[in-house]
Amino acid sequence: MTELRLFNSLTRQLETFTPVHAGEARVYTCGPTVYNYPHIGNMRAYVFADTLGRVLSYKGYKLTHVINITDVGHLTDDADTGEDKMEKMAAEKAQKGELTSIWDIAKHYTQAYWDDIKALNIRQPAHWSIATDYVPQMIAFAETIADKHCYELDSGLYFDTSTVANYGALARAKTEDGEARIDEVEGKRHAADFAIWRNTPAGETRQMEWDSPWGKGAPGWHLECSVMSEALLGLPFDIHTGGIDHREIHHPNEIAQNQARCGSDHSGARFWMHNNFLIERSGKMSKSSGGFLRVQLLIDKGFHPLAYRLMCLQAHYRSEMEFSWEGLQAALVRLKRMVMAIAALKARHAETATRHAESPTRHAEAAPRHAETSPRHAELVSASYLATSESKTLKQVQGDVPLAIQTTLDDFGAAVTDDLNTAVAITSLETLVALKKVDIAHQLAAIAEMDAVLGLSLLTVTRQDLRIRPKTATITEAEIETALAARKDARAAKDFAKSDAIRDDLIAKGVEVMDGDPLGWDWKLDV
Template sequence: CYLLEDGLYFDTSTVSDYGRLARSNDDAGESRIDPVAGKRHPQDFAIWRTSAPGEMRQMEWESPWGRGAPGWHLECSVMSQKYLGPQFDIHTGGIDHREIHHPNEIAQNQAHSCSTDSGARMWMHNNFLVDRSGKMSKSSGEFLRVQLLIDKGYYPLAYRLMCLQAHYRSELEFSWDGLGAALTRLKRLVMAAAPARDAEPAGPTDRRLTDLLAKFDAAISDDLNTPVALTLLEEAAAMKKIDAGQKRATLAAMDAVLGLDLLTIERADLRVRPKTATITADEIEATLARRKEARAAKDFSASDALRDELIAAGVEVMDGDPLGWDWRLEA
């Protein structure tokens, strides 16, 4: 390290494989860093930031290098070592941290431990979720939060399923149509799993199920290949003429990894009332009861009028479906 007027800097040239995580040991990716006069190398980073004369940070402390605060890379190294130890299993983060933040963490960890240990045995980086519609922003007052999904009538686990449909290292484009498709897929999975929900779990011995579990394990072990894992979960859920207890145990094992709660939620749970709805579930049920009476009396004009009334209120009437109705969701 070396001291400059504004703080203490780490000399990255002292780390022989600096940037290996980002597959780079040159200046690429450093354009996001503001240049600092006196730095020996563009990649060098602050271990300690000294407060400027007359400046008062919200949080600052005295140090041998002046009053100030630790660099943000250092904060992560200190927290992870305090709570997880000097060498833990998996360190995750956004793909934007692969070029700068995480290489700096690794350099600090190696210097502190006087070893080649990076601080974690595996570093994993997820790609971005992007919205190309331009409709979401803080300025517009609408940006992606779980509460926004609920307000629009989407069960939150549909969003989880949508994310699992793409590999974590692949960019995922968000759209309400895509979320709606994921919700439909989740509904089908819940319906397929329902017959096995109350069965007594039994260790899978059926070759069809053990083969699926082996393929599932291989997919997850293949850099968390969740898109393939999902298709195997669907295959297991759709399997007919098989022991219900073995099927339940198989679904439980797969869902323990994917976290879709297939064996605890019911189809009706996925029916979330949108914030903009002008009608309650009780009012819908009452209208459907009147419509049933009208149909029994062969008063089809009244039946159609009641159906149109529900459609106008954002309700989808599902004749012949045990659920009876659902919300018509819009973006």
């Protein structure tokens, strides 16, 4: 198979992936700060990380993926100014009379994030690492580097960035505006120095604070990821992922801590990978205005969340991606085309399997050269594809893989191993789905293999699942289907007045009857 080549932000080059531990791939992904709901730009980062993990599994590596949950220590500015995001949210809720503890806030928004993870078919990592579970380890880590690399101020323990080699190399801070984002804190030796422990100010009480050698307080955001990645993956590990905004401050600070811990040649991860921003017409996705797009909003408007996953996969992860409702609609149509074509293949395969089961000898004579004709094989393959897809592999289908199918598999493999070029990989999948006169068992198995990488649930999602049904709709699906059946009968009887009356009534209730739908006679709700 083709070598896996990935873009390393640390070197700004494509590099061949060679694991630290043979046969394994250890990946750490910067997870959310659970003070608010994640927006769809945030979730793009996790679709990217999930795709990376799926490609590593596809390449045969034993994957250990860690995603952290930051429930303490992340300030409203990514550097060293502002309030802790969690404490700030708790204070805002208290001002509104919502006496919710910071722990309950973290629990609520963590669950909301996990709901989005499930909706987007993102695989569960090996570990969800919760920051507050690792505070003792964070204090111990800081103690091991404090003498040589840190200094104390009244506000806490600060890391002296001049004590490590090539600080900011990941961000290219001097040329890419990294340092310009860092505000001065009184007493810091250098502008880029950062807090690894923040003391609770005199006279204040935090909901989350711990005793430490430097005073009562809380860990810095940057310290958390260094500690959790080492605890769960060891140093060095293979790949660290995150949004491109982390490349400027957060990840350089992690690297500095890792160098202090392990030596100047150790950045912590061999590869640092970053996805680019999601852009909406008003600018970068942001929560600062209080109004932002969530996965749940897409669902409420009637869009299946896998349409957004496909939208992400259509763009390269290192490219900016523009979101629009028109673009989401186009992705939904593309997804529906694939789902419908695959459903037709499954139906044909089930019919063939049934015929073989009823009369295996007669049908064996007419079977394609590579088709397996035993009733037991037909039963297993049919049951597998009618139930679930991603567990099915080509190795479980007897006979040689037809050349046309193998060619599309090779093209697909070349695309995903070329720095996760999912946009090209999707076209290979569509080519595979459209192949004619090939063994359907092999075709479906190859589709399952590709879908295991793309994560679109193509063999289990139905056309009905993809219908646009806004949350605000008052008409039920059963009522729509009854009306459409009556309209069909009216059209068959050439009672066009009745047909038009039914259509007009549906339109008045927000149902668009798509007579000209190239995918077939369908409907969608537009409320």
